[in-house]
Amino acid sequence: MADPLSLHAPRALAGTVRVPGDKSISHRALMLAALCIGESRIEGLLEGEDVLATAAALRAMGAGIERETDGAWTVHGVGVGGLLQPATHLDMGNSGTSTRLLIGLVASHAVTATFVGDASLSRRPMRRVIEPLSRMGADIRSSPGDRLPLLVRGLCPAVPIEYSLPVASAQVKSAVLLAGLNTPGVTRVIEPVATRDHSERMLAGFGAALTVEAQADGSRVIELRGEAELRPQAIAVPGDPSSAAFPAVAALLVPGSCVTIANVGINPTRAGLFAVLREMGGSIGVTNERVVGGEPVADLVVHASALRGMEVPPALAPSMIDEFPILFIAAALATGRTVARGLGELRVKESDRLAAMARGLAAIGARVEELEDGLAIDGSGGKPLPGGATIDAELDHRIAMSFAVASLACARAVTIDDAGPIATSFPGFIATMETLGAERVATVPA
Ligand code: S3P
Numbered sequence: 280m281a282d283p284l285s286l287h288a289p290r291a292l293a294g295t296v297r298v299p300g301d302k303s304i305s306h307r308a309l310m311l312a313a314l315c316i317g318e319s320r321i322e323g324l325l326e327g328e329d330v331l332a333t334a335a336a337l338r339a340m341g342a343g344i345e346r347e348t349d350g351a352w353t354v355h356g357v358g359v360g361g362l363l364q365p366a367t368h369l370d371m372g373n374s375g376t377s378t379r380l381l382i383g384l385v386a387s388h389a390v391t392a393t394f395v396g397d398a399s400l401s402r403r404p405m406r407r408v409i410e411p412l413s414r415m416g417a418d419i420r421s422s423p424g425d426r427l428p429l430l431v432r433g434l435c436p437a438v439p440i441e442y443s444l445p446v447a448s449a450q451v452k453s454a455v456l457l458a459g460l461n462t463p464g465v466t467r468v469i470e471p472v473a474t475r476d477h478s479e480r481m482l483a484g485f486g487a488a489l490t491v492e493a494q495a496d497g498s499r500v501i502e503l504r505g506e507a508e509l510r511p512q513a514i515a516v517p518g519d520p521s522s523a524a525f526p527a528v529a530a531l532l533v534p535g536s537c538v539t540i541a542n543v544g545i546n547p548t549r550a551g552l553f554a555v556l557r558e559m560g561g562s563i564g565v566t567n568e569r570v571v572g573g574e575p576v577a578d579l580v581v582h583a584s585a586l587r588g589m590e591v592p593p594a595l596a597p598s599m600i601d602e603f604p605i606l607f608i609a610a611a612l613a614t615g616r617t618v619a620r621g622l623g624e625l626r627v628k629e630s631d632r633l634a635a636m637a638r639g640l641a642a643i644g645a646r647v648e649e650l651e652d653g654l655a656i657d658g659s660g661g662k663p664l665p666g667g668a669t670i671d672a673e674l675d676h677r678i679a680m681s682f683a684v685a686s687l688a689c690a691r692a693v694t695i696d697d698a699g700p701i702a703t704s705f706p707g708f709i710a711t712m713e714t715l716g717a718e719r720v721a722t723v724p725a
Contacts, residue, residue: 312342371394386434391431456482460505462506486510520553537583560587675700
């Protein structure tokens with residue numbers, strides 16, 4: 280049953296919170312640990328539905344994955360090449376990252392697996408992984424439109440390829456590299472623009488022979504030597520900057536707020552939103568900078584700020600690709616116009632995020648224009664938006680959280696039709712916002 284959500288802020292937000300572990304790193308930690316022989320230990324794993332879908336699929340293919348009483352997770356891997364035939368289909372739920380990365384893993388194993396997902400995931404394009412992985416020799420049969428349900432018959436040994444990414448996608452890059460792990464020879468991926476580099480950092484950390492060469496034109500060449508032997512690791516997963524984005528923007532928007540978000544990953548390939556918000560006038564300080572598990576981490580200190588609209592440089596898009604929904608909320612309260620373009624990829628996320636944000640923003644009284652590949656928003660100049668509407672979150676966690684935050688800056692509370700999908704990436708979102716002083720408004724289930 281749908282679980283409607285409506286938040287309001289009776290006073291300034293204040294306090295210190297932590298956000299759950301990074302989703303991208305959590306998926307990769309489980310997958311790489313599953314490909315070691317021996318026991319890895321993961322602290323701070325995101326226990327969201329997306330990551331649990333990855334864990335269940337890896338268990339179905341032979342890995343031992345347990346949550347310990349202290350909250351850490353242990354993984355007993357099967358070794359590169361050791362994945363077993365799953366007895367049933369692999370249910371990916373809402374998770375595109377689980378799907379695309381695991382298709383990569385299966386592609387070079389002697390395994391046949393069927394991937395299924397929820398209504399949102401079953402609409403998302405899979406051609407982007409089918410194409411390179413078929414070139415490596417996997418036999419992949421998809422539903423019409425290159426969608427799930429999809430059957431992969433892996434080839435072992437697979438054929439190493441050189442692949443130039445046609446879309447800026449860390450998922451596609453990672454799928455090819457993961458397939459390359461159990462493939463003889465060198466698998467080479469060329470990305471025209473840098474996308475999140477957790478796979479590269481973690482593959483190297485687990486002992487794979489991997490090199491990354493940055494070219495003068497900004498492109499990167501990643502080479503991975505296959506038939507790798509990975510060594511078990513102890514991993515500490517930093518807090519997810521994509522989750523920190525929601526309390527951070529809430530703190531910027533609710534007058535008088537001062538919020539600290541501790542232990543947030545600030546890898547430059549992920550930190551675009553914070554740079555853009557600062558340029559808009561947002562007060563976002565960084566303290567306690569350190570390196571945890573090969574990733575830069577810090578505490579963010581956010582003060583309520585008057586924001587100015589800006590043109591968001593398209594080159595920043597990959598480093599903030601999941602943060603545009605919440606940036607658009609900030610823009611709707613800023614002074615002046617914000618224009619963001621080059622965002623065609625947002626149309627194939629958990630929902631069509633350009634359409635969902637344009638509809639939702641219009642419904643709460645913001646001035647917004649939907650462009651083919653972006654949005655243009657004329658901000659309210661800091662005045663609360665009318666609000667009062669019910670938003671269809673379209674099974675998209677980030678749409679739901681974005682409008683839950685928008686509600687804090689509206690004259691009348693905004694209702695999210697169903698907060699259920701928030702658990703895919705940010706279990707505890709509501710409790711976190713309540714810790715900072717937001718309150719839940721009573722709603723009637725749809
Ligand atoms: C992810 C990559 C991005 C991002 C997604 C997580 C990853 O997707 O939107 O939430 O962990 O590699 P794309 O590869 O489609 O850009």
